[in-house]
Amino acid sequence: MALDNESQNQKRNFKVVGTRVQRPDGIDKVTGKARFGADMSAPGMLVGRVLRSPHAHAQIKSIDTSEAEALAGVRAVVTRADFAVIEDDEFTADTLDNCMAGEKALYDGHAVAAVAASSTAIAKKALKLIKVDYEVLPNVTDVDAAMALDAPVLHEGRANETVPAGMSSNVVARHEFGHGDIEAGLAQADRVLERTYRTAATHQGYIEPHACLATMGPDGQADLWCCTQGHYFVRDLCAAILGMKQGQLRVTASEIGGGFGGKTTVFLEPVALALSKKSGRPVKMVMSRSEVLRASGPTASSSIDVRIGMTKDGKITAGFAELRYQGGAYPGSPVEFGAMSAFAPYDLEHVKTVGWDVVSNRPRQAAYRAPGAPMAAYAVESAVDELAKGFGLDPLEVRLKNAAREGTKASYGPTFPAIGLEATLQAAKDHPHWAAPLGENQGRGVACGFWFNFGGNTCVSMSITPDGTVTVSEGNPDIGGSRASMSMMAAEELGISYDRVRTIIADTGSLGMNDVTDGSRVTFAVGLATIKAARAAKAEMCKRAAQVWGIDEDAVIWEDGAAKPAGPNAGEFPPMSLAEIAAIASNTGGPISGHHEVNAEGAGVSFATHMVDTETDPETGAVKILRYTVFQDAGKAVHPDYVEGQFQGGAVQGIGWALNEEYVYGDDGVLQNPIFLDYRVPVASDLPMIDTVILEIPNPGHPYGVRGVGETSIVPPLAAVANAVSESAGVRMTELPMSPPKVLAAMKSK
Amino acid sequence: MVQVKIWGSLAAATDDQTTVEIKAETLRELLDGLGKKYPAIQPQLDRGVSVAIDGWIYNDSWFTPIKPDSEVVLLARLKGG
Numbered sequence: 001m002a003l004d005n006e007s008q009n010q011k012r013n014f015k016v017v018g019t020r021v022q023r024p025d026g027i028d029k030v031t032g033k034a035r036f037g038a039d040m041s042a043p044g045m046l047v048g049r050v051l052r053s054p055h056a057h058a059q060i061k062s063i064d065t066s067e068a069e070a071l072a073g074v075r076a077v078v079t080r081a082d083f084a085v086i087e088d089d090e091f092t093a094d095t096l097d098n099c100m101a102g103e104k105a106l107y108d109g110h111a112v113a114a115v116a117a118s119s120t121a122i123a124k125k126a127l128k129l130i131k132v133d134y135e136v137l138p139n140v141t142d143v144d145a146a147m148a149l150d151a152p153v154l155h156e157g158r159a160n161e162t163v164p165a166g167m168s169s170n171v172v173a174r175h176e177f178g179h180g181d182i183e184a185g186l187a188q189a190d191r192v193l194e195r196t197y198r199t200a201a202t203h204q205g206y207i208e209p210h211a212c213l214a215t216m217g218p219d220g221q222a223d224l225w226c227c228t229q230g231h232y233f234v235r236d237l238c239a240a241i242l243g244m245k246q247g248q249l250r251v252t253a254s255e256i257g258g259g260f261g262g263k264t265t266v267f268l269e270p271v272a273l274a275l276s277k278k279s280g281r282p283v284k285m286v287m288s289r290s291e292v293l294r295a296s297g298p299t300a301s302s303s304i305d306v307r308i309g310m311t312k313d314g315k316i317t318a319g320f321a322e323l324r325y326q327g328g329a330y331p332g333s334p335v336e337f338g339a340m341s342a343f344a345p346y347d348l349e350h351v352k353t354v355g356w357d358v359v360s361n362r363p364r365q366a367a368y369r370a371p372g373a374p375m376a377a378y379a380v381e382s383a384v385d386e387l388a389k390g391f392g393l394d395p396l397e398v399r400l401k402n403a404a405r406e407g408t409k410a411s412y413g414p415t416f417p418a419i420g421l422e423a424t425l426q427a428a429k430d431h432p433h434w435a436a437p438l439g440e441n442q443g444r445g446v447a448c449g450f451w452f453n454f455g456g457n458t459c460v461s462m463s464i465t466p467d468g469t470v471t472v473s474e475g476n477p478d479i480g481g482s483r484a485s486m487s488m489m490a491a492e493e494l495g496i497s498y499d500r501v502r503t504i505i506a507d508t509g510s511l512g513m514n515d516v517t518d519g520s521r522v523t524f525a526v527g528l529a530t531i532k533a534a535r536a537a538k539a540e541m542c543k544r545a546a547q548v549w550g551i552d553e554d555a556v557i558w559e560d561g562a563a564k565p566a567g568p569n570a571g572e573f574p575p576m577s578l579a580e581i582a583a584i585a586s587n588t589g590g591p592i593s594g595h596h597e598v599n600a601e602g603a604g605v606s607f608a609t610h611m612v613d614t615e616t617d618p619e620t621g622a623v624k625i626l627r628y629t630v631f632q633d634a635g636k637a638v639h640p641d642y643v644e645g646q647f648q649g650g651a652v653q654g655i656g657w658a659l660n661e662e663y664v665y666g667d668d669g670v671l672q673n674p675i676f677l678d679y680r681v682p683v684a685s686d687l688p689m690i691d692t693v694i695l696e697i698p699n700p701g702h703p704y705g706v707r708g709v710g711e712t713s714i715v716p717p718l719a720a721v722a723n724a725v726s727e728s729a730g731v732r733m734t735e736l737p738m739s740p741p742k743v744l745a746a747m748k749s750k
Numbered sequence: 751m752v753q754v755k756i757w758g759s760l761a762a763a764t765d766d767q768t769t770v771e772i773k774a775e776t777l778r779e780l781l782d783g784l785g786k787k788y789p790a791i792q793p794q795l796d797r798g799v800s801v802a803i804d805g806w807i808y809n810d811s812w813f814t815p816i817k818p819d820s821e822v823v824l825l826a827r828l829k830g831g
Contacts, residue, residue, distance in 0.1 A: 160793065160797075161762075161763070161790070161793055162759045162760070162762070174759050175757070175758075175759050175826065176757065176758030176759040177757050177758055178758060204831075260831060261830070261831020262831075264831065334829070336826040337826070337828075337829070340825070340826065352758070354758075354759075367829060367830060367831035368831050369831045370830070370831060371829060371830065371831050412757070412823075412825065413755050413757060413802060413823035413824075413825060414802035414805050414807075414821065414823045414825075415804075415805050415821055416805060417804075417805040417806065451830075452807065452828050452830075453830075454800070454807060454809065454828045454830065455809075456809065518829065518830040518831055519828065519829065519830025519831075520830060521830065599809070599810065599811050601806065601807070601808045601809065601811055601814065602806050603807065701806065711830060711831060
C-alpha cells in the first residue's frame with residue numbers, strides 16, 4: 001500500500017475529530033449491562049476447569065484421568081493427547097504446549113489437564129481425582145542464573161543461529177543493533193558511566209480475568225466467545241491447535257476488561273474447544289485471579305548493563321547496552337524491541353545494543369504495552385540522568401541537546417522522518433511543573449520514551465441504513481476507545497453528526513482478516529480504513545444523486561453531508577443529504593455501503609517525555625507520587641479524552657512497575673504472590689491526577705495525521721520515577737521495583 | 751541495485767557485511783533476493799522481518815516500490831501490545 005500523504009501539506013478544519021463526544025460504551029459499562037467474557041452463557045453449558053502443575057519444572061511421567069472421568073457429572077477430560085500434533089511451526093507448537101503441557105511442566109501453574117462438568121463443585125472434585133506422576137526437576141527463574149552454564153535446562157536445541165556456541169541452552173536468541181565505534185565514542189567522553197539495572201516481571205493487571213465460552217458440534221463447526229484483543233488471531237491459533245479449518249470456527253470478541261497486550265494470545269480457548277468437542281456440550285471457562293497471575297503472560301524480567309559516555313557540556317558521545325530478558329518457558333522475550341528502542345530518543349554517532357533472549361521456569365511472557373521498551377528505557381534514561389546531574393546539567397537540556405529529530409539515523413537503523421520528541425521536551429521545559437518548587441524529601445525526575453507503532457491487516461465495512469444512520473463494522477476489539485474514534489472519523493468524512501454513526505466489532509465470519517489490536521495500530525489502521533470506506537460510500541451516494549439529477553456522476557461532489565452539483569455548469573439542483581439518498585436507495589440501485597480492506601503501512605513512530613515529583617518517607621522508604629505530567633505526540637488526537645486516558649493509563653502502569661509490582665518466586669520456583677493483595681498494583685488513592693499535554697505533529701502516513709498512542713506512554717515512567725526517587729531518597733536506585741524495604745535499605749546504606 | 755542495511759546479529763549470515771546490495775524494485779524482490787544471495791539469512795526471513803524504506807516501516811506488502819536510492823533497513827518483525 002502506498003503511503004497516504006494527504007495530511008502532509010494540508011491543514012484541515014475538523015468538525016467532529018478532536019472533540020470530546022460521549023463514549024458509546026459508557027452507559028453499558030457503568031450500569032453493568034456490558035457483556036464481558038464471563039457473561040456469556042448457553043443452554044446445557046458445562047463448567048471447564050484446569051489442573052495446573054504445582055511444580056516449576058517436572059517431567060510428566062503419566063496422567064491417569066480414569067477416576068475423574070468416572071465421576072458423576074463429568075462430561076469430558078482432556079490432556080495433551082486430545083490436541084493436534086504440530087511439527088512445522090514452533091510458535092504454534094509452543095502456544096499449544098503453553099495451553100496444555102506435553103512431556104514437561106515448565107512452570108508453576110502450567111496446565112496439565114482439564115475437565116468439563118455440570119457444576120463448578122464437580123469440576124473441582126474431578127481435578128483432585130486426576131493422578132499426575134511427576135518427576136520434579138531443578139528449576140531456574142532468574143535471567144542471569146538461567147544463562148549460567150550449569151543452570152537447569154528447559155529445552156535442548158531451541159537456540160537459533162544467532163547464538164554463539166558454548167552458551168547455556170536456555171539462551172535462545174541474540175540481537176544486535178547500532179552503528180559507529182563504541183570504544184572510539186567513549187574515548188571522547190569526559191565521563192563514562194557503567195551501571196547494571198534490573199527490573200522485575202510485571203503483569204498487565206487487567207481487571208477482567210481470561211474467560212470464554214466454546215461450542216463445537218458433531219459436524220466440526222464451532223463458535224467461540226471470548227475476551228481477547230484479537231479474535232481473528234484466536235481463530236487461527238485455535239484452528240491450528242485443534243486441527244480445524246479456520247472457516248469452521250467463528251470467534252466473537254466480548255467486551256474487554258483490559259488487555260494491555262496480555263490478551264493477544266490464547267490460554268483457555270483451545271482447551272474449552274477441546275472439552276466441547278469431547279463432551280458435545282457448550283463449555284465455559286473463567287480463570288481465577290491466581291490462575292491469571294500464575295499462568296497467563298506477564299512481561300519479561302530483565303538485567304541490563306549500560307555504558308554511556310558524556311562530555312561535561314552534556315553531549316552523549318556513545319551509548320552501549322547489553323540486555324538480558326527472560327520471557328518465561330518459551331523463546332520470544334521482547335528483548336529485540338528493547339535493544340532496538342533503548343537509545344531511540346537520541347541522535348548518536350556511536351551506539352550499540354546487544355539483546356539476549358533467555359528461557360526460564362516462569363509462565364510464557366505475553367506482550368505488555370510497548371513490549372520490551374520500558375525496561376530498556378529505564379536503564380538508559382537512568383544513566384543519562386545520572387550523568388547529566390553529575391555534571392550539574394539540566395536533564396531536560398541534556399536530552400534536548402542530544403534529541404533525535406527528523407533526519408537522525410535511529411539507533412536501530414532507519415533515518416527518522418518528522419518526529420515529535422523535541423516538541424515533547426520543549427513542552428516539558430515550558431510547563432509550570434518544571435519550575436514548581438519542591439519540598440524536603442521530594443525530588444523531580446524526567447525521562448523520554450519511544451515506540452514504533454505499526455499498521456497491519458484491516459477491514460472496515462460501512463452500511464448506510466435506510467433512515468440515514470450509519471453502521472461501521474470493524475474487526476478489532478475496542479480496548480481503548482476505538483468505537484468512538486471510528487464513529488468520529490466516519491462522521492467527519494461523511495459530514496454528518498457523531499450520534500448518527502454506530503461502530504460495532506464484527507465476528508470473524510463477517511469481515512476479512514484483521515490483525516490483533518496491538519502495536520498501537522487501531523486508531524491509525526482501522527481509522528484509515530474507515531475513512532476510505534466512507535469515501536467509497538460517498539462516491540456511491542454521489543453516483544446515486546447524479547442518476548436522480550440526470551447528470552454525469554463526475555459532476556457531483558460531497559460537501560457538508562450532502563451530494564451537490566460540482567458547479568454551475570453541472571446544473572441547478574438542491575443538495576441531496578445522506579438521509580435523502582439513503583431513503584431512495586432501493587429505487588436507485590439497492591443498498592449503499594462502503595468498505596475498505598488494506599494491509600496498512602506507514603504508521604508513525606511516537607515519542608513521549610514524562611515528568612514526575614516524588615516524596616520519600618525517610619522512616620519507611622515508601623515513595624509517594626506527588627505530581628505527574630505526560631507530554632506525548634499523538635499525531636492527531638481523534639478523541640482527546642481517550643488519548644489522555646491512554647497517556648494516564650500508561651503512566652500509572654509504569655508507576656506500579658517502578659514502585660511495587662513484581663513476581664516473587666521461592667527457591668522451589670513457585671509464585672509466592674498470586675493475588676492482588678500481594679501483587680501490589682497502584683490504586684486511585686496512591687495517585688495524583690495525571691496531567692497530560694497532547695502534542696500534535698501530524699503523521700504523513702494517515703489522512704488525518706493520526707499516530708498510535710497506546711504504548712509509548714508506558715515507556716518513560718519507570719525511569720522518570722527512578723530519577724525522581726534518586727533525588728527524593730538521595731540515593732540512586734538501580735533495581736525495580738523500588739518497594740519500601742529496598743528504598744529504606746538503600747537510604748540506610750548510602 | 752538497492753543498498754540494504756542488515757542489523758548486527760544477522761551480519762554473520764551476510765558474510766559479516768552490515769550493508770548488502772540486492773537487485774530489487776519491490777519489497778518482494780528484495781526479500782526473495784536476500785534469501786537467494788544469502789541463504790543463511792533465510793531462517794530470520796522465515797521468522798519474519800519488517801523493512802524500513804525511507805524511514806517508513808513496512809511489514810509484508812510485497813509490491814511496495816523501492817527506488818534505487820531508497821534507504822532500506824531490515825528490522826526485526828515488529829510486534830506490539
